[in-house]
Amino acid sequence: MVNLKINGQDVQAREGITVLQAAQQVGVTIPTLCEHPDLKSYGGCRLCVVDVKGARNPMASCTLPVTEGMEVVTHSPGIEKTRKTILEMLVSNYYDAGYVNGQKRETQLMRWVNHYEVDVKTNMAPAPRYAVNSDPNPFVWVDMNKCIQCTRCVRACTDIQGRFVWGMAERGINTHPVSGANTDMLTARCESCGACVAYCPTGALDNKMSMGAGEPDKVVMTTCGYCGVGCQYELNVKDNKVIRVTSTEKAPVNGNHLCVKGRYGYDFIHHPERILKPQVRRYLLEGKKKELKGSPWDWVETDWDTALGITSQKLAGIKKEFGADSIGVLTSAKCTNEENYLMNKFTRQVLGTNNIDHCARL
Amino acid sequence: MDDVSQQAQAFFIIGSNTSEQHPVFGAMLRQAVRQRGAKLIVADPRKIDITEFATLHLRQKPGTDIALLNGIMYIILKNGWEDKSFIEERTENFDEFKATVMQYPPELVAEITRVPVEKIYEAAEILAKNSPMAVMWAMGITQHIVGVRNVMDLANLQMLLGNMGKPGGGVNPLRGQNNVQGACDMGGLPDVYTAYQSVTKDEAHDKFEKAWGATSNTKVGMTVTEMMPGILEGKTHALYVLGEDPIMSDPNTQHIRHCFASVDFLVLQEIFPSETSAYADVLLPGVTFAEKTGTFTNTERRVQMVHKAIDPLGDARDDWWITAELAKRILLTTPERIPSEAPFSGWEYANTSDIMSEINALTPSYGGITHARLEAGERLQWPCPTPDHLGTPILHTKQFTRGKGKFMPIDHVSPAEKPDDEYPMIMSTGRVLYHWHGGQMTRRAEGLMQVYGAALIEVSPYDADKLGLAEKQFVRVTSRRGAIEAQAWVTDRVPPGMVYANFHFPNASANELTQAALDPVAKIPEYKVTAVKVELVY
Numbered sequence: 001m002v003n004l005k006i007n008g009q010d011v012q013a014r015e016g017i018t019v020l021q022a023a024q025q026v027g028v029t030i031p032t033l034c035e036h037p038d039l040k041s042y043g044g045c046r047l048c049v050v051d052v053k054g055a056r057n058p059m060a061s062c063t064l065p066v067t068e069g070m071e072v073v074t075h076s077p078g079i080e081k082t083r084k085t086i087l088e089m090l091v092s093n094y095y096d097a098g099y100v101n102g103q104k105r106e107t108q109l110m111r112w113v114n115h116y117e118v119d120v121k122t123n124m125a126p127a128p129r130y131a132v133n134s135d136p137n138p139f140v141w142v143d144m145n146k147c148i149q150c151t152r153c154v155r156a157c158t159d160i161q162g163r164f165v166w167g168m169a170e171r172g173i174n175t176h177p178v179s180g181a182n183t184d185m186l187t188a189r190c191e192s193c194g195a196c197v198a199y200c201p202t203g204a205l206d207n208k209m210s211m212g213a214g215e216p217d218k219v220v221m222t223t224c225g226y227c228g229v230g231c232q233y234e235l236n237v238k239d240n241k242v243i244r245v246t247s248t249e250k251a252p253v254n255g256n257h258l259c260v261k262g263r264y265g266y267d268f269i270h271h272p273e274r275i276l277k278p279q280v281r282r283y284l285l286e287g288k289k290k291e292l293k294g295s296p297w298d299w300v301e302t303d304w305d306t307a308l309g310i311t312s313q314k315l316a317g318i319k320k321e322f323g324a325d326s327i328g329v330l331t332s333a334k335c336t337n338e339e340n341y342l343m344n345k346f347t348r349q350v351l352g353t354n355n356i357d358h359c360a361r362l
Numbered sequence: 363m364d365d366v367s368q369q370a371q372a373f374f375i376i377g378s379n380t381s382e383q384h385p386v387f388g389a390m391l392r393q394a395v396r397q398r399g400a401k402l403i404v405a406d407p408r409k410i411d412i413t414e415f416a417t418l419h420l421r422q423k424p425g426t427d428i429a430l431l432n433g434i435m436y437i438i439l440k441n442g443w444e445d446k447s448f449i450e451e452r453t454e455n456f457d458e459f460k461a462t463v464m465q466y467p468p469e470l471v472a473e474i475t476r477v478p479v480e481k482i483y484e485a486a487e488i489l490a491k492n493s494p495m496a497v498m499w500a501m502g503i504t505q506h507i508v509g510v511r512n513v514m515d516l517a518n519l520q521m522l523l524g525n526m527g528k529p530g531g532g533v534n535p536l537r538g539q540n541n542v543q544g545a546c547d548m549g550g551l552p553d554v555y556t557a558y559q560s561v562t563k564d565e566a567h568d569k570f571e572k573a574w575g576a577t578s579n580t581k582v583g584m585t586v587t588e589m590m591p592g593i594l595e596g597k598t599h600a601l602y603v604l605g606e607d608p609i610m611s612d613p614n615t616q617h618i619r620h621c622f623a624s625v626d627f628l629v630l631q632e633i634f635p636s637e638t639s640a641y642a643d644v645l646l647p648g649v650t651f652a653e654k655t656g657t658f659t660n661t662e663r664r665v666q667m668v669h670k671a672i673d674p675l676g677d678a679r680d681d682w683w684i685t686a687e688l689a690k691r692i693l694l695t696t697p698e699r700i701p702s703e704a705p706f707s708g709w710e711y712a713n714t715s716d717i718m719s720e721i722n723a724l725t726p727s728y729g730g731i732t733h734a735r736l737e738a739g740e741r742l743q744w745p746c747p748t749p750d751h752l753g754t755p756i757l758h759t760k761q762f763t764r765g766k767g768k769f770m771p772i773d774h775v776s777p778a779e780k781p782d783d784e785y786p787m788i789m790s791t792g793r794v795l796y797h798w799h800g801g802q803m804t805r806r807a808e809g810l811m812q813v814y815g816a817a818l819i820e821v822s823p824y825d826a827d828k829l830g831l832a833e834k835q836f837v838r839v840t841s842r843r844g845a846i847e848a849q850a851w852v853t854d855r856v857p858p859g860m861v862y863a864n865f866h867f868p869n870a871s872a873n874e875l876t877q878a879a880l881d882p883v884a885k886i887p888e889y890k891v892t893a894v895k896v897e898l899v900y
Binding site for chain 1: 363364383384385386387389392393396397415504505536537538539540541542543544545546547548549550551552553555556561570574575576577578579581582583584585586587589592597598599600601602603604605606608611612613623626627629632633634635641643644645646647648650651652653654656657658659660661662664665666667668669670671672673675676677678679681682684685686687688689691692693695696706707714717718720721728741795796798799802803804806807808809810812813884885886887889
């Protein structure tokens with residue numbers, strides 16, 4: 001363990017961790033932008049600077065390892081002024097075209113801009129330098145005017161998804177991320193997992209399907225319904241509609257990472273083809289014999305009582321006539337444990353057969 | 363998955379397209395290779411994406427996995443790389459198994475599998491010398507007439523190397539559907555009640571008779587691959603189908619259509635009209651995962667909460683409510699099945715937490731997994747028998763379920779359908795990153811359709827040349843059962859002589875061509891090997 005002082009308080013920290021991490025452990029919040037706990041530290045934005053006794057200039061706490069006897073001041077009028085200046089410089093290269101973005105709440109950049117009372121309107125770049133929505137990817141909105149070159153997208157794609165789509169191009173004030181050899185993202189072999197969006201602190205990369213959707217009424221943590229990995233994420237809901245999926249470090253299996261289907265494959269929920277009323281074939285309502293063609297085979301929308309009544313009568317009748325083993329039940333690997341349990345009970349207790357299976361083999 | 367991605371020194375992926383089918387886990391494996399230098403061997407006829415990260419890629423001929431595994435184990439035994447103390451203390455039947463493996467010298471294996479001898483040797487050395495080593499597979503191993511034998515042979519390999527029951531090792535089947543593990547655990551199988559309690563064992567059916575108050579049927583039921591032809595044989599008269607689309611997912615689509623057209627009564631509980639709903643007599647609108655509360659069990663037996671985020675749309679209802687209502691109505695007509703003293707004979711549930719309490723009482727491995735514990739943030743993997751049990755992330759740490767691990771001598775068997783002059787190529791099937799199974803959900807997701815909007819058939823550049831086929835032209839693929847037409851994707855992902863098709867799109871579903879050649883034990887169809895011919899259309 002290493003002993004140091006943070007804002008006069010004695011702190012014991014594990015060797016090898018950074019001053020930023022040590023401060024977080026004792027509940028001190030240092031503003032950050034390029035830093036993210038899931039990503040390797042970069043030390044690019046300088047917003048996390050702190051005063052270190054004996055050092056000539058403020059130092060970036062996200063890349064500074066703790067050392068024995070170190071004395072750190074995280075908040076002082078001088079440091080706060082430096083941070084405000086850093087934000088003004090970042091914003092001077094930033095341009096907001098004024099649209100409602102696709103984020104769950106204000107971006108991390110705007111959080112600190114507001115905290116340090118930086119006036120974006122007067123400080124931001126006078127004109128856009130890049131096209132807004134410059135990439136045809138159906139999921140990822142790209143507006144490089146909002147980029148502050150923190151490289152979180154590059155690190156997320158490299159160190160989490162392992163796809164190497166993003167890299168930094170050009171120099172000086174023109175430095176900005178490009179996908180592939182400055183092609184569109186899909187050509188650069190993007191798998192649209194959206195990690196770059198999840199880690200972007202400014203909205204330069206955003207959820208295209210959620211642009212303009214605004215803030216959610218509620219956010220509900222749930223488990224993904226696609227594959228068996230068991231990723232968890234938050235469904236953002238507004239007016240009983242899912243408006244976006246956001247990832248969270250609270251998810252036990254996947255943390256902030258998701259795949260394209262989990263993050264962006266949710267719009268089927270509200271697809272107009274959803275079956276929203278029970279339906280039965282006309283022949284059943286008219287008490288006729290089953291015909292696979294013509295009007296007896298038309299669908300008729302009905303109420304639950306009718307549909308359940310017909311179904312239970314038919315199943316009970318077939319059971320009586322041909323025996324319980326003449327009925328088969330296919331339960332669902334897409335449904336919950338509770339639902340599957342009931343299907344098992346229904347088959348064995350109510351029908352009295354073991355003819356139950358699902359698509360595990362298929 | 364944590365222990366595997368963080369602690370395994372080597373991975374052996376065989377028959378799993380991990381980065382497309384389990385993308386988040388696939389990304390963890392890529393990072394394990396990149397950041398910690400873990401070794402990765404991929405055995406797959408196709409050059410799937412994860413092979414970019416592989417130390418070694420073995421492109422075995424489809425349907426020759428056992429020969430490949432036996433060849434690898436032959437080399438391990440010849441060099442004395444096996445874990446002798448593990449074999450001694452925890453396994454049995456080693457000598458018989460060894461005698462079989464010794465029938466598979468590398469030269470013979472190379473002939474069967476078309477994997478060069480030096481690669482088999484290299485694979486054996488990497489797998490043996492990096493411990494712990496984790497084996498991962500999916501349908502590429504199981505969807506064969508020898509699916510069960512394939513799995514047994516992988517267990518042989520892991521016992522031989524002493525990789526069982528330790529973090530970063532083991533046999534790790536990657537389950538496809540979000541809750542296929544749970545559907546199996548909950549008794550959604552013809553031979554077992556919940557937690558694999560056998561329907562033929564007195565103990566189990568007594569238990570459920572007492573619990574449910576109804577006489578147990580002790581005859582093993584039919585699997586899906588038996589129920590369907592059962593319709594034509596007059597065995598199956600009605601089907602109650604929840605959230606499945608057999609026309610897309612079952613083998614030999616034309617035959618399945620014929621079966622459905624002949625069934626007396628088909629009830630389908632679904633969220634969308636599907637290929638199957640065209641044959642349904644009644645459609646009951648269930649809800650999506652976003653509209654329900656309950657639990658899913660993932661591929662590592664982790665039980666997790668699903669939370670209702672929106673109210674059911676329209677007149678759609680919770681799926682459990684629909685089943686319970688049907689149950690109550692049918693029981694009214696057969697009251698003799700329900701003596702009232704049975705504790706779980708009824709169907710009155712206030713919510714899914716109530717149902718889970720009943721599961722807890724009847725399912726040993728889920729005995730301690732309650733909604734309350736999960737809501738409190740506990741992370742539980744079954745077996746978790748009691749309310750104070752913390753769950754079991756790794757199985758078989760001290761001993762196997764049966765006591766000692768039994769080595770099984772497994773021989774290579776050729777696939778059911780062999781290429782001939784008329785159908786000279788092999789088709790394998792599977793899914794792609796942007797779509798899901800029969801495609802009922804993902805074909806209704808706009809962005810996914812923009813990226814991957816129609817079926818593509820993977821054809822090797824060699825075969826494309828022979829066919830005079832250019833990129834984006836259409837091909838017709840024909841088997842003994844049917845034909846599909848779709849755009850070709852000319853790519854070296856597939857080797858010469860092989861094509862790959864998916865079953866996401868009804869107008870070009872690979873299952874029009876597949877056959878119901880079943881594994882004799884698991885009754886799983888051999889999707890991975892179908893003899894086909896390929897022609898240029900336009």
